[in-house]
Amino acid sequence: MAxxxxxxxxxxxxxxxxxxxxxxxxxxxxPATPAAPVQGASVEGxxxxxxxxxxxxxxxxxxxxxxxxxxxxxxVGSRHEGYGETGMAHLLEHMVFKGxxxxxxxxxxxxxxxxxxxxxxxYDRTNxxxxxxxxxxxxxxxxxxxxxxxxxSFVRKSDLDSEMTVVRNEFESGENSPQGVxxxxxxxxxxxxxNYGKSTIGSRADIEKxxxxxxxxxxxxxxxxDNAVLVVAGKFDTARALELAAKTFGAIPRPARVLDTTxxxxxxxxxxxxxxxxxxxxxxxxxVGYHVPAGSDGDFAAVEVLSDLMSDTPAGRLHKALVTTQLxxxxxxxxxxxxxxxxxxxSADVRKERSLSEAKDRLLATADGFAAxxxxxxxxxxxxxxxxxxxESTMRNSxxxxxxxxxxxxxxxxxxxxxxxxxxxxxTAADVQRVALAYLKPENRTVGLFEPTSSPQRAEIPSxxxxxxxxxDYAGRKAMDAGEDxxxxxxxxxxxxxxxxxCSGMNVVLLPKNxxxxxxxxxxxxxxxxxxxxxxxxxxxxxxxxxLLRGSAKHSREEIQSTLDGLRTQMNINGGASQVVISLxxxxxxxEAALRLLAEVLRQPAFATxxxxxxxxxxxxxxxxxxxEPQQRASEALGxxxxxxxxxxxxxxxxxxxxxxxxxxxTAADxxxFYRDFYGASASExxxxxxxxxxxxxxxxxxxxxxxxxxxxxxxxxxxxxDRPAKFEKIETPDKENAIFIAAQRLSxxxxxxDFPALTMGNFLTGGGFLNSRLAQRLRQKEGLSYGxxxxxxxxxxxxxxxxxxxxxxxxxxxxxxxxxxxxxxxxIQASGFTEAEVNEARKGWLQGRQVSRGTDRxxxxxxTTRTFQHRTLAFDEDIDRRVTALxxxxxxxVVKRYFxxxxxxxxxxxxxxxxxxxxxAATAGxxxxxxxxxxKEH
Numbered sequence: 001m002a003x004x005x006x007x008x009x010x011x012x013x014x015x016x017x018x019x020x021x022x023x024x025x026x027x028x029x030x031p032a033t034p035a036a037p038v039q040g041a042s043v044e045g046x047x048x049x050x051x052x053x054x055x056x057x058x059x060x061x062x063x064x065x066x067x068x069x070x071x072x073x074x075x076v077g078s079r080h081e082g083y084g085e086t087g088m089a090h091l092l093e094h095m096v097f098k099g100x101x102x103x104x105x106x107x108x109x110x111x112x113x114x115x116x117x118x119x120x121x122x123y124d125r126t127n128x129x130x131x132x133x134x135x136x137x138x139x140x141x142x143x144x145x146x147x148x149x150x151x152x153s154f155v156r157k158s159d160l161d162s163e164m165t166v167v168r169n170e171f172e173s174g175e176n177s178p179q180g181v182x183x184x185x186x187x188x189x190x191x192x193x194x195n196y197g198k199s200t201i202g203s204r205a206d207i208e209k210x211x212x213x214x215x216x217x218x219x220x221x222x223x224x225x226d227n228a229v230l231v232v233a234g235k236f237d238t239a240r241a242l243e244l245a246a247k248t249f250g251a252i253p254r255p256a257r258v259l260d261t262t263x264x265x266x267x268x269x270x271x272x273x274x275x276x277x278x279x280x281x282x283x284x285x286x287x288v289g290y291h292v293p294a295g296s297d298g299d300f301a302a303v304e305v306l307s308d309l310m311s312d313t314p315a316g317r318l319h320k321a322l323v324t325t326q327l328x329x330x331x332x333x334x335x336x337x338x339x340x341x342x343x344x345x346x347s348a349d350v351r352k353e354r355s356l357s358e359a360k361d362r363l364l365a366t367a368d369g370f371a372a373x374x375x376x377x378x379x380x381x382x383x384x385x386x387x388x389x390x391x392e393s394t395m396r397n398s399x400x401x402x403x404x405x406x407x408x409x410x411x412x413x414x415x416x417x418x419x420x421x422x423x424x425x426x427x428t429a430a431d432v433q434r435v436a437l438a439y440l441k442p443e444n445r446t447v448g449l450f451e452p453t454s455s456p457q458r459a460e461i462p463s464x465x466x467x468x469x470x471x472x473d474y475a476g477r478k479a480m481d482a483g484e485d486x487x488x489x490x491x492x493x494x495x496x497x498x499x500x501x502x503c504s505g506m507n508v509v510l511l512p513k514n515x516x517x518x519x520x521x522x523x524x525x526x527x528x529x530x531x532x533x534x535x536x537x538x539x540x541x542x543x544x545x546x547x548l549l550r551g552s553a554k555h556s557r558e559e560i561q562s563t564l565d566g567l568r569t570q571m572n573i574n575g576g577a578s579q580v581v582i583s584l585x586x587x588x589x590x591x592e593a594a595l596r597l598l599a600e601v602l603r604q605p606a607f608a609t610x611x612x613x614x615x616x617x618x619x620x621x622x623x624x625x626x627x628x629e630p631q632q633r634a635s636e637a638l639g640x641x642x643x644x645x646x647x648x649x650x651x652x653x654x655x656x657x658x659x660x661x662x663x664x665x666x667t668a669a670d671x672x673x674f675y676r677d678f679y680g681a682s683a684s685e686x687x688x689x690x691x692x693x694x695x696x697x698x699x700x701x702x703x704x705x706x707x708x709x710x711x712x713x714x715x716x717x718x719x720x721x722x723d724r725p726a727k728f729e730k731i732e733t734p735d736k737e738n739a740i741f742i743a744a745q746r747l748s749x750x751x752x753x754x755d756f757p758a759l760t761m762g763n764f765l766t767g768g769g770f771l772n773s774r775l776a777q778r779l780r781q782k783e784g785l786s787y788g789x790x791x792x793x794x795x796x797x798x799x800x801x802x803x804x805x806x807x808x809x810x811x812x813x814x815x816x817x818x819x820x821x822x823x824x825x826x827x828x829i830q831a832s833g834f835t836e837a838e839v840n841e842a843r844k845g846w847l848q849g850r851q852v853s854r855g856t857d858r859x860x861x862x863x864x865t866t867r868t869f870q871h872r873t874l875a876f877d878e879d880i881d882r883r884v885t886a887l888x889x890x891x892x893x894x895v896v897k898r899y900f901x902x903x904x905x906x907x908x909x910x911x912x913x914x915x916x917x918x919x920x921x922a923a924t925a926g927x928x929x930x931x932x933x934x935x936x937k938e939h
Contacts, residue, residue, distance in 0.1 A: 034250030037242050041471070043418050045479030046405075049242060053254040054226025057245050058405070058414060060233035062398035064483020064516045066855035068234040069399045070142040071129035072150070073406040075229075076222035078200040079123045079262055079339065087202015088210060088218050090121040091160075091167050095215065096128065096223075097771070098159040100152040103145050107776070111769035112841040113138055114848020121200055124339040125410030131399050133488075133851045134235035140244050143232075147248035150228065155219050157212040164207060165784035169811055171201050172737040173787065176629070178281045183345060186289045189275045190343060190446045194266040196336075224255045229409050233402035235485065266291070266341060268460050273446040280735035282624035283329070284350040286360050288367065289446045292344045292439050294464040295337030295411040301423035302431040303439065307335045307344055308383035309375060309432065310367070314550075315382055315558040321366045322348055323614055327359045329621030337420070339411050341461040344439070349621050364447065370436040380429045385565035391421050392568050393585065395480055396517030412467035418476045483691070484514035488855035490874035490881070497864075498694050503706045505682040509864045510698060511689045515857065518588035520690030523861035524598075525869065526580040527683040530715035534577045534650045539662045540674040541577030541650070546615055547671055548573045551606035560601060569594045573601075577650035578717050580679075585858065588691040592700060599704040605675060612668035620663055627656045630733045630740040630910035631809075637731060637908050638742055642724055642803070651717060680710030687864035689857045719801045721748045726903060730815075731910040739812040739911025741786075742805065743822065745904050749802030751795040755895045757883040759793060759802075762896035765834050765842050766826075767791025767806055778825045779808050785818045786810045797870045804900065813916035815909055826902045833893025843884060850881065 037049035037057060049057040077089050097106050097119070110117045110130060117130035128146065132138045174180055184199050191197025201207075230249060232241050269291055292303045311333025313319045322328035328348040335344040346367060350359045394400045408417040444459035487493075498510040528534070528541070549571065550557045564571055569586040571594070582602075586594040626632040639653030646652060654662070688697060724746060733739075749756065767775045767790040779789040786808040795802035806826075810818045834842075853859045854877075867873060 034246050037246055037250070041415060041474070043415055043474065043476030045482070046414070048414070049245075051225065051246065051250045053250065053252055054224075055245075055249050055252075056229045057242070057249075058229060058231045059238055059241055060231065060398055060402060061236060061238055062234050062482055062516050063485045064514060065234045065398055066134050066486050066488045067131050067399060067852050068134045068139055068142075068232065068236050069129060069131040069402040070139070070146060071127055071231040071233070071402045071406060072146045073125050073127040073229045073231070073409045074222060075124070075227050075410065076126055077122050077124045077410065078198060078202070079195045080222065081195060081198070081202075084206055085210070085214065085218070086198050086206045087167070087171075087200070088206070088215060089126055090200055090202060091164070091207065091210060092155070092215060092219055093119050093121045093126050093128075094163050094167055095155050095159060095219075096149050096153045098156070098163065099154050100149040102148045102152070105772065106145065106149070107770050107772035107781075108841060109141070109145065111772050111845040113141060114845045114850075114852055115142075115770065116849075116852060117770055122407075122410070123196055123200065123336070125406055127403070127406040129403055131234070131852065133848045133855070136237075136240060139232070139236055139241065143230075143244045143248045146230070147252065150223055150225065150249070151252050153219065153223070155212070155216050160210075160212050160215065162781065162784040164210070166780055166787050167201075168204065168207050169738065169785075169787045169809065171204055171207060172811055173809060174201060175737045178277065178279050179285045179287075179347070179349070181279070182277050182285050182287050183347070185275045185277055186287045186345070186446050187343065189273050190269070190289045190291065191266055194264050194340065195262075196266075196338060196340065196343065221257065221259070224257075225249060225252050226254055227259060229414065231402045231405060233398040262340070265463070266461075269444050269446075272442050275446065280628060282352055282627055283621050284352060284354070284356045284359075285347065286328075286350065286356065286363055286447070287345055287347045288363065290344045290346075290439050290444050291459060291461050292335060292342055292435075293462055294339060294341050295408070295420070296339075296416055296464050296467050296470065297462060298423065298465070299431075299435050299438075299462075300337065300342075301420060302427050302435045303344060304335055304337075304387060305380055305383045305424065305427045306375075306432050306436055306440075307333050308386055309379050310346055312383065312386065312561075315379075315561060317366050317369075317379075318346065318348065318363060321362050322359055323617075324610070325362075326613070326617055327354060327362055329617045331363075337407055337411050340464060349625070351617065351621050351624065360447065364442075364445075367440045367445075368442065370433060370440065375429045375432040375436060377429045380427060380432050382562045382565060384424055384427060385562065387424055388421065389565050389568045389570075391424070392517070393570060396515075396519040396587070398516060412464070413471045415471040415474050415476070416467070419470065419474055480517045483516045486513060486855065488851050488860075490854070490878040493854065493860070494874045498698070499868075500698055502681070502702050504680070504684075504708050505710075506684045506686055506701070506705055507868050508698065508701060509685075509687040509868055510692075510694045511687070511860070511864070512692055512694045513690065515691045518691040519857065520586050520588060520591050520688060520692050521857040521861045522582070522584040522586075522686070522688045523858075523865045524582040524584070524686045525684060525865045526575070526582075526679065526681065527685075527714045527716070527869070528578050528580065528678040528710070529712055531649075531717055533677070533712050534717075536648045537674055538577045538650045538652065538654070539659070539666050540670045541575070541678075543612070543615060543619075543666060544671040544674045544679075545573055545575035545580050546619075547607055547612060547668075548601050548605050550611040550615065551608050552600050553604040553606055554600060557611060560597070563597055564594075567594050567597070569597075571598065583858065583862070591692050591697065595697075595700055595704060602679070603708060607668050607672040607675070609668045612671065616663055616666075620660060623656050623660050623663075628733050628736060630731070630736055630738065632656065633731045633733055634740045634742050634908040634910040637729055637910075638744055638906065641727060641906060642722075642744055642746055643719075644722070644724075651719065677711055681705045681708045682710035683714035685865040685868040687861045687868070689861045689864070716798065718799060719796060721746060721800045721802075723748070724906065727906045729908045730913060731908065732912065732914055733910050734912055734914070736912050737811065739810055739815060739909060739913070741808045741810060741815070741818055741822070741907070741909050743807075743905045743907045744803060744805045745901065745906070747795070747802035747804060747899055748800045749795040749899070750800045751797050753795070753800075755899070756795055757880060758887055758892045758895035759795075759899055760880075761839065761842060761846065761884055761887055761892050762829075762834070762900070763791055763793035763804060764846050765838060765892070766829060766896070766900075769842065769845060774825055774829060775806060775808070775822065778821055779810075779818065783817070783821060785814050785821065797872075811916070812911035812913050815911065815913060815916075819907065819909065823902050826900060830897050830900055830902075833897060834889050836889040839887065839889040839892055843887065846884065847881060850877070
């Protein structure tokens, strides 16, 4: 039961341009020549440099990645907020995207540089990052941007008025998840005094009423160089990066103020606590919270292993106690590496026909059961393998590592990232047993009931250790091997490719290259059946793909997962009736074993009845949970209308109710039969990108898959264009505070048509980029109606089957205003088109974004399988880039005017409109929308 709400790594909403600046004390004149950076600690390829103003700079060079990531972490989060200030750290995160003196339109700049940006806020830290194509120009721009908004962000009242409504809409979006809200309630009940009990998103009242002067003061206090850590990772020149950091950040004076430390300590809990949440929903949930030590404490590694030992699927104790016995449909758990004493959450989802009380009792009994059933060596080693695999996977990707390190910076020191790994490796079953008995006590948990006792037992949580003492002499170990300087241009990639056809019919594309940490990424696609043979078999096909990792003829589901963990390998299999998509990430030493395991699960699936029944229950719970979701209902209605296939057809869009009814009939035997009828490599595409021996790997693939033939031939399912008249539909989803708007228009367009590049760029300008598109500017930046608004355009490689789709989430009472604003903005585009400056900036960002994607091995592998399926090389991508480069504003405007037509768009809105009817503003065509009410929050 993962909590998207409480994890709350809030993906930043950026803003417009302001009108009056709130002067930052550090914005005063700085020394003309800042002191040179002083080198500090160096651990496994990451080196710290300290500037005279207190800023710490971490450089993590990785020439194997053709991208650079800049990440600035501020040591401020919701832990630092005062009374009436909940959500202030996160609100400020949004405001910092509103502009600064030298960077007045940050979303535009981020898009123009093809960046992948974001920001997030949590308990102990706030961070901002952008990943972009590696170049001196881009690095200089990114460092200048982050330095300028560190001390010069506008933080204006006019921006707060619009952005507050965006944040409030984000708050409302979180309110749609009962499981997320339940975890929030558990944590707020666990913590009587400490701010870990307050959601990072804040309370609605504080979001709506925060005074601008308090927000400005918060900004001036914490956004300073001595309270920040700058990380630069990826491809860059070290000397040049230091020079630029000293020039931009080093010019900021050290502030005169001295930061206070947070001193609130949560007392030991002295009895079980309870909380009950009652809301509309179809799936019951349990969440149990325990107090545990801080992330820097020596026991935290054992607590994390304990969490995985309990919550893993399928090997964890909770899965075996609740899911395999069908008391629950799924289980989960997580723990937070806090700066202060933290928490562990265990959870379960229970279908409404099942007993919530019985599931709760079994969950608590399992947590209490370590005295009778101690942690075993095999359990602990499996959990450690899983956690260490995740750690290594992160560190093999310098972009992910640069962002993940923010959490440990928030805990107290970036080197704790490595120290924690060392501690994980040393955890024993005795350590896990000790922390289980120390912290999984009834008196230390929050679930539900208060039970007085004459002899209370308390779990005393130790204070965090002195982090400076812990890391003072820590040197880590040898840095991970670096990779090569990779050129992501289509022609350069194409020149390196090794294309082969195996005797089974599998088309293989190999791209050996040196990568950081010897990483290898694989994409494998199986193409199945035809229009006739797949009739009535959509659901069986979906369940077949989901069963493959749940057991083979040789290994159980748990054994497969344990093997993957031991091989430091990520493997995912997803699919439906006509296609199965497999992705795999591993390392060079583990590639052969990983491929052999992949062949085993693909060619020898067990289809065990018990596992199939668990899958059925999980799927039913997922479907029941989505029944009242606005996005599910709107997407469902749109798919049924715009693509009207018969119910038996694999291209049909079924309702949730139809899927639930189908699940009651499908069996493990149906999945097994589907497998026998369709699975094989006769029509398939496989691409491998990374550190491997091409010839040896090709031979291994031939050995594993050459004789794997499909029983039925494959013919691609056609999707001919059908012109559907425009339609408007409103769908009621009771008790959902967030609504969804989707507009779609089918287009007679193929990706080889002359107008395809211009329409691609027109869509990017309309609803792409990073919050600087026409729709994002109007619906979010200007009117604060939506936290997330954008558009997509797709066209088939095979026939004239295209579609333009726009979307926005919003508060239900703003439905009329949002629809009107959308229609007005599309009408403006049709009437006036785009300017030359707009097109030039958009093209620059779009092209760099494609370069970043080709420089990401996982995405490149998937692109290669797609192009192979389409019988294309990357010359197609090069040609599209060339044609987009040649476009003028007149070209793009003319094509968009010819294709986009509001009068032909089908619009679906789903939300709790009945409850908000009284607040719905009256609006008619041609009447300007009223300004957003003060305090309105949107995404």
